[in-house]
Amino acid sequence: MYKFAHLADCHIGANRDPVLENLELTAFKKAFDSCIQEKVDFILITGDLFHANIPDMRVTNETVKKMKEARDRGIPIYIIYGSHDYSPNETSIIDILDSTGLIKKIVKGEVVEGKLKLEFFIDPKTKAKLAGISARKGGLEKNYFEILDRDSLEKEPSFKIFAFHSAISELKPEYLAQMESIPVSLLPKGFNYYAGGHVHQCCETSLQGYARIVYPGTLFAGSPKDFEHSAKGVKRGFYIVSFEDKIEDIQFKEVSVCECLYFEYDASNKNSTQARKELLEELRKIQAEGKLIVAKIKGELSGGKTSEISSSEIRSLLMERGAVYVSINRYGLTSKEFIPVKVMGEDISAIENRLLIENVGAVKVSNEALQGEKGARLAAELLKALRQEQKLNEAKKDYLERIQKQALEVLELEGLK
Amino acid sequence: MGEIEIVGQVIGGKVAKILVRQKSGKKIELGDLLVVEEDGALLILQVYDLGYGSQVPQSMRELLAGLKLEGYGTELSFLEPELRNYVMAEVKALARIKGNEVNIPKTLPNFFSSIRHITEEDLAFLVKPSNPVYLGKVRSGSKALNVDVHLNAVDAFTHHIVIPATTGRGKSNLVKVMLWSILEQNNLGILVLDPHDEYYGRHGKGLKDHPDAKKNLLYYSSTPPPGTNTLVVNLRSIMPWHFEGIVSFTDAQLDAIRMYHNRFQEEWIEKIVHETEVEGVMPRTLDVLQRKFDTILGVCLDSSSKLQCRSKVFSDTAGLTTTKEIANALENGEKVIVDTSQLLDEAELLIGSIVVNELFHKYQRYKSEGKLDAKPVVSIVIEEAPRVLGTDVLANLGENIYSKVAREGRKFKIGLVAITQLISMIPRQVLANMNTKIILGNEMAIERVAIIDSAAQDLSEDDRTIASLDKGEAIVSSNFTKFAVPIKVPLFESCTASPQKKEKDKTVFVE
Numbered sequence: 047m048y049k050f051a052h053l054a055d056c057h058i059g060a061n062r063d064p065v066l067e068n069l070e071l072t073a074f075k076k077a078f079d080s081c082i083q084e085k086v087d088f089i090l091i092t093g094d095l096f097h098a099n100i101p102d103m104r105v106t107n108e109t110v111k112k113m114k115e116a117r118d119r120g121i122p123i124y125i126i127y128g129s130h131d132y133s134p135n136e137t138s139i140i141d142i143l144d145s146t147g148l149i150k151k152i153v154k155g156e157v158v159e160g161k162l163k164l165e166f167f168i169d170p171k172t173k174a175k176l177a178g179i180s181a182r183k184g185g186l187e188k189n190y191f192e193i194l195d196r197d198s199l200e201k202e203p204s205f206k207i208f209a210f211h212s213a214i215s216e217l218k219p220e221y222l223a224q225m226e227s228i229p230v231s232l233l234p235k236g237f238n239y240y241a242g243g244h245v246h247q248c249c250e251t252s253l254q255g256y257a258r259i260v261y262p263g264t265l266f267a268g269s270p271k272d273f274e275h276s277a278k279g280v281k282r283g284f285y286i287v288s289f290e291d292k293i294e295d296i297q298f299k300e301v302s303v304c305e306c307l308y309f310e311y312d313a314s315n316k317n318s319t320q321a322r323k324e325l326l327e328e329l330r331k332i333q334a335e336g337k338l339i340v341a342k343i344k345g346e347l348s349g350g351k352t353s354e355i356s357s358s359e360i361r362s363l364l365m366e367r368g369a370v371y372v373s374i375n376r377y378g379l380t381s382k383e384f385i386p387v388k389v390m391g392e393d394i395s396a397i398e399n400r401l402l403i404e405n406v407g408a409v410k411v412s413n414e415a416l417q418g419e420k421g422a423r424l425a426a427e428l429l430k431a432l433r434q435e436q437k438l439n440e441a442k443k444d445y446l447e448r449i450q451k452q453a454l455e456v457l458e459l460e461g462l463k
Numbered sequence: 464m465g466e467i468e469i470v471g472q473v474i475g476g477k478v479a480k481i482l483v484r485q486k487s488g489k490k491i492e493l494g495d496l497l498v499v500e501e502d503g504a505l506l507i508l509q510v511y512d513l514g515y516g517s518q519v520p521q522s523m524r525e526l527l528a529g530l531k532l533e534g535y536g537t538e539l540s541f542l543e544p545e546l547r548n549y550v551m552a553e554v555k556a557l558a559r560i561k562g563n564e565v566n567i568p569k570t571l572p573n574f575f576s577s578i579r580h581i582t583e584e585d586l587a588f589l590v591k592p593s594n595p596v597y598l599g600k601v602r603s604g605s606k607a608l609n610v611d612v613h614l615n616a617v618d619a620f621t622h623h624i625v626i627p628a629t630t631g632r633g634k635s636n637l638v639k640v641m642l643w644s645i646l647e648q649n650n651l652g653i654l655v656l657d658p659h660d661e662y663y664g665r666h667g668k669g670l671k672d673h674p675d676a677k678k679n680l681l682y683y684s685s686t687p688p689p690g691t692n693t694l695v696v697n698l699r700s701i702m703p704w705h706f707e708g709i710v711s712f713t714d715a716q717l718d719a720i721r722m723y724h725n726r727f728q729e730e731w732i733e734k735i736v737h738e739t740e741v742e743g744v745m746p747r748t749l750d751v752l753q754r755k756f757d758t759i760l761g762v763c764l765d766s767s768s769k770l771q772c773r774s775k776v777f778s779d780t781a782g783l784t785t786t787k788e789i790a791n792a793l794e795n796g797e798k799v800i801v802d803t804s805q806l807l808d809e810a811e812l813l814i815g816s817i818v819v820n821e822l823f824h825k826y827q828r829y830k831s832e833g834k835l836d837a838k839p840v841v842s843i844v845i846e847e848a849p850r851v852l853g854t855d856v857l858a859n860l861g862e863n864i865y866s867k868v869a870r871e872g873r874k875f876k877i878g879l880v881a882i883t884q885l886i887s888m889i890p891r892q893v894l895a896n897m898n899t900k901i902i903l904g905n906e907m908a909i910e911r912v913a914i915i916d917s918a919a920q921d922l923s924e925d926d927r928t929i930a931s932l933d934k935g936e937a938i939v940s941s942n943f944t945k946f947a948v949p950i951k952v953p954l955f956e957s958c959t960a961s962p963q964k965k966e967k968d969k970t971v972f973v974e
Contacts, residue, residue: 153974162972180974190972192690215788216693216781223784223791231687251780253693254686 047294048172051081052260053284054092054211054243057130057268058109059101065371066267069338071108072303073266077284078112080299082119084286087172089121091149092243093128093181093211097268099138101131106139113148122169123149127180128211128243130268134183135431135452152176152209161195166202174289175202178209181244183427185226187212192232199234205291208233211243217259219247221271224396230256238293246272247280250296258293260285265301273373277308277340304370307332310342313379318350325355326363335368344378352379399426427456470497471552471578478571479924481508483552483578484516487545491552492604494928494936494949496581499572504561505585506572509949510604511924512553519547555924557946563588565945586610589948594651596620597644598637598901599952602936607951616645618943619899620653620842620878623869627886627914628903633935634882635661637901638844639670639955642798647675652793652841653880654822656815659846660684660804663691668959670800681792683785684802685776694801695775695782696814698762699729705816708851708863710759710809716752719744733779736762736770759809776806776814786814790821796839812851812863819843819864819877826875840876843868848881849888857890869893887913899941904932920947 056074061067081089096106113123131140143149155164155177166175177199179190191212199208213227222245233240235255248263262284267273276282281300288295311328313321325343332339341360361372402422411417415424431452436445470489476482485491491510499506517524519541530536541547556568565588581603589601595613602608628634638655639662645651655662663682664671670680683694703720706712712720722741723731734741735752757763761774772778789799801818803811822841829835843865850856851865862870868877870893881897883889887909894917902918905911911929915922918940922929925947929938935954940947 151974155972155974157972196689216695216785218784220783220787223787229687229690229692231689231691231693249780253695253781254775 047288047290048174049084049086049286049288050172050174050207051077051084051086051089051284051286051299052092052239052241052262053077053089053265054241054262055094055128055246055264055268056091057094057097057264057266059105060097060130060268061266063371067105069303069370070266071105073282073301074109075112076301076303077265077299078116080284080301081121081286082116084299086121086286088169088174089116089123090152090176090207090209090241091123091125092178092209092241092262093126094130094243094268095125095128096131096139099131099133099136099140101139110143110148113143117148124152124167124169124176124209125149126151126153126178126209126211126243127182129181129183129185132181132183135455151180153178153180157193160193162190162193163195164199166206172289173204175204175206176209177206178241179212181211185212185228188226188228188232191228194232194234196234200236205289206237207239207241208237209241209243213245214242214259216253217249217251217261218245224400230259238289239287247275248283248285248298250285250298258296260287260296262298266303270373270375273306273338273340274308274342274375277306277338305337306340307334307337308340308342310344312345313343313347313355314345315348316345317348318352318354318381321345321347321350322355322359325360329360329363330367332364332367334364337369338371338373339364339369340373340375342378343374343376345380347379347381347383349383350381351383352376352381355379395426398429399423402426424456428453431456467577467579469577469579473499473572473574473576473578475574476553476571479555479921481554481556481571483508483510483554485550485552487549491550492606493931494602495552495604496557496601496949497554497578498581498585499576499578501573501576504559506559506568507557507581507585507946508554508572508578509557510552510554511928514551514553515548516551517548524548553924560585560588563590567945581608583608583610593617594648595644596641598641598939599935599937599950602949602951605933605936612939612948612950613644614899614939614941614943616648616651617840619941620651620880621840621873621876622898622942623873623878623896624842624880624899624901625848625886625889625894625897625917626880626882626901626903627884627905627910629884629905629907629910631934632903632905632932633937633952634903635659636935636955637903637937637952638662638880638882640952640958642670642844643673643955643958646670646673646679646798649679649796650839651798652796652839653798653844654789654793654815654818654841655798655800655844656803656811656846657800657844658803658806658811660802663800663802665802668956670798672959679797681789681797681799682802683789683799685774685805686802692785692788693781694785694803694814695778696785696817697782698732698760698772698777698779699783700786700817701732701760701777701813702729702817702820703731705813705820705864707816708857708860708866709812709816710755711860712755715745715748716755719748719752732756732760732762733770736764737768738764759807759813761810774806774810776810786817786821789818790825793818793822793841794825794838808850812865815843815845816864819868823864823868823872823875823877826877830875835876838876840878842878842880844880844882846882848879848883849885852881852890852893853885853888854890855888866893869896884910886910886917889913891917899939899943902929902932902938902940904934904936905929918947919944922947 061070144151152167164177166177181187213225215227215229230253240259242261245261246264249261283300286297311325357374364372402425406422471483471485474482474484495510497508559566559568591613592615594616596616598612600607601610663669682691685694687693703724727734760777765771770779792799911926919942920940935952937950938947
């Protein structure tokens with residue numbers, strides 16, 4: 047019997063706060079230790095190992111060290127890009143690690159006469175056949191699925207795994223209803239295991255023609271919403287799959303690095319002074335010691351400013367009481383006296399995308415590429431290119447040139463200077 | 464226009480029954496559109512009955528026929544037969560046209576007016592409205608003229624459409640033609656509950672072949688072709704009120720449902736299936752509910768007490784966002800086809816009920832927030848409409864979301880396209896709310912009476928015309944047309960001939 051570990055959405059480097067960064071790395075190390083201990087035959091990471099294509103070097107170093115431990119014990123690490131660690135413009139850390147042989151990108155294929163023909167990668171030890179499609183920004187990998195030559199993949203005999211980093215429409219959790227997704231019918235049928243990534247909640251299910259569709263979810267947290275779900279009881283971890291010529295067993299391995307606690311306060315029908323007083327009283331009752339607290343403050347204040355309920359005050363109070371970290375969600379807090387700009391989204395980029403889509407119509411332009419969703423997507427890409435920070439030791443001139451070059455690439459105006 | 468060809472002359476009659484003598488050598492057909500030109504205006508007439516006229520007494524005609532039949536005088540004939548024997552047409556005035564002004568005629572045509580067939584130029588007043596939905600070509604008798612008939616889709620769909628016809632008269636072809644013409648418009652959301660899986664075109668031409676299908680068409684099926692969506696609805700998306708008027712429950716069962724829903728919220732069905740005890744609910748009631756859910760939803764417990772979803776359309780793990788996604792797509796002006804061909808009636812109507820409820824409440828909210836104007840009109844195409852709009856059904860099961868839409872959907876920009884063979888089963892109050900009727904052929908007298916009684920225009924003389932409508936021939940009676948327009952619906956396949964839009968870019972694969 048062989049075993050492989052299936053991880054996804056580790057999002058190393060997502061959390062800048064030192065405490066969270068440390069927890070994030072701990073979760074990753076724990077998962078890899080567990081893989082080593084279980085003597086898995088290979089590890090499959092289905093996207094977003096890192097939170098960015100060029101992550102912070104310190105966390106990268108820590109991650110690489112742990113992955114090397116596994117490699118040194120003869121456990122190969124197979125990987126596909128996620129939506130975060132892929133960049134259309136520059137090399138990704140994934141490419142560098144692939145070049146060093148530490149990890150192996152398993153996606154291989156070419157477009158022949160309009161059809162995407164994928165090649166299988168065969169794990170030398172177990173002979174498991176792996177094929178997959180990496181993610182691209184904004185769910186653009188859907189185009190690949192649409193032209194995928196499914197027949198040839200379906201005909202391939204023996205044990206096979208399909209790796210992907212996309213949400214499946216039929217399996218999306220309710221809170222991700224707005225997320226870009228692909229219908230399951232775009233996946234080739236008949237694989238023994240569908241190794242998914244991108245959805246941050248673990249899920250193991252089947253649909254007609256698709257025996258095992260598995261999302262491990264995030265190992266720790268890639269967005270503030272993940273903290274909320276963890277605090278509400280969503281388990282974090284990865285899967286260990288035992289197989290021979292078919293799946294024999296699938297086990298979820300929980301990775302817990304910190305106790306999370308969810309706190310919710312509804313400030314409706316109170317003015318800011320009353321709400322602040324009552325909120326702080328409630329917070330004092332919490333057993334915060336050693337916990338990661340997710341505090342959600344919502345409701346419409348009958349008077350006063352929402353800013354009078356201070357996040358820093360909440361944070362200080364809980365930290366003083368021993369909390370490891372405090373994540374505050376106050377998007378749902380409004381005041382009758384102030385009309386906020388209402389946005390919904392899972393994270394900053396989702397909110398940003400929504401705002402761009404909602405407002406792109408207000409800008410009158412004749413160029414079709416700048417209109418509608420296309421225009422919003424372009425604007426998001428452009429913003430991303432423009433908001434990059436200057437790298438350590440990078441000359442200002444080089445920085446400006448780099449940003450300018452990437453912005454022009456996004457706009458497909460590379461020829462302009 | 465060439466020389467006017469006179470086909471007949473007005474010789475008498477009254478407002479709804481103008482008598483026209485047919486010119487010898489010319490043919491006037493049942494349903495023909497004829498024109499009288501007078502005072503710089505055109506009066507459009509339509510033939511609704513034909514008969515013989517003769518100056519020769521009946522006994523003489525019988526005698527002459529006898530002589531010829533029995534071989535006494537095969538060469539015998541009437542003197543100047545074209546003068547003595549002729550065809551009489553009963554016609555009614557449809558419209559008076561002066562320039563682009565169309566009025567319902569209030570006067571008779573001049574006595575002895577010459578009559579000719581209608582020409583395409585006469586119909587220049589039929590202009591393409593904004594947000595057009597294409598219905599076909601103007602038809603005169605059995606001849607299609609090269610004049611397109613469109614309705615303003617926003618008006619027509621908001622005020623409901625009913626399409627009555629018996630089997631094989633081209634109902635689904637008509638609906639496909641209509642949907643094809645509006646597929647590119649994103650100010651109209653259409654939900655098609657398709658019990659015969661005939662709109663998408665899984666095995667032949669269908670709406671999937673439209674150049675904008677990729678952008679504007681969603682297809683849900685329990686056996687989805689690649690690229691389309693699996694029809695799977697999570698049990699947690701189903702609320703007690705979705706069953707209203709669709710499934711019959713006793714008072715005790717309704718009480719039990721209420722109690723389970725109050726206590727377990729969205730998990731109420733799972734808890735009933737799992738036999739979780741709730742005080743006040745009799746085991747027998749629970750048993751019956753389990754059996755009902757087993758039949759309708761295909762959910763039951765297996766030998767290890769694990770919940771199983773046999774039908775695959777209802778699931779405890781998948782499909783949490785399906786109904787939301789469909790509602791969102793409709794709200795974005797997309798067209799959604801739900802293939803219900805593999806579902807039982809109740810399951811099909813239930814899925815429609817879940818989606819329409821979701822949409823209805825959203826649109827109600829938009830109205831209260833003053834945002835409704837910016838939203839597209841949404842219409843629900845439902846086959847065999849008496850299943851939800853029938854007098855018996857409404858009397859026995861009470862109101863359902865479809866009848867609610869028929870009654871008050873207009874206020875919220877939600878309409879129905881009700882397709883039926885048995886329009887007589889739909890109550891008059893409901894039919895009265897359906898302001899456009901696209902009438903195809905119907906050989907059942909009782910159905911024709913119901914159609915004529917509920918039409919937007921006076922079709923009291925059209926019983927025979929409706930009975931004689933051939934496949935693809937129809938009459939559009941609508942509050943949004945000045946008169947009942949006879950049309951010929953083209954074959955759907957002829958609409959799909961337009962070239963596909965070319966893909967702009969080649970895909971570059973990133974490994």
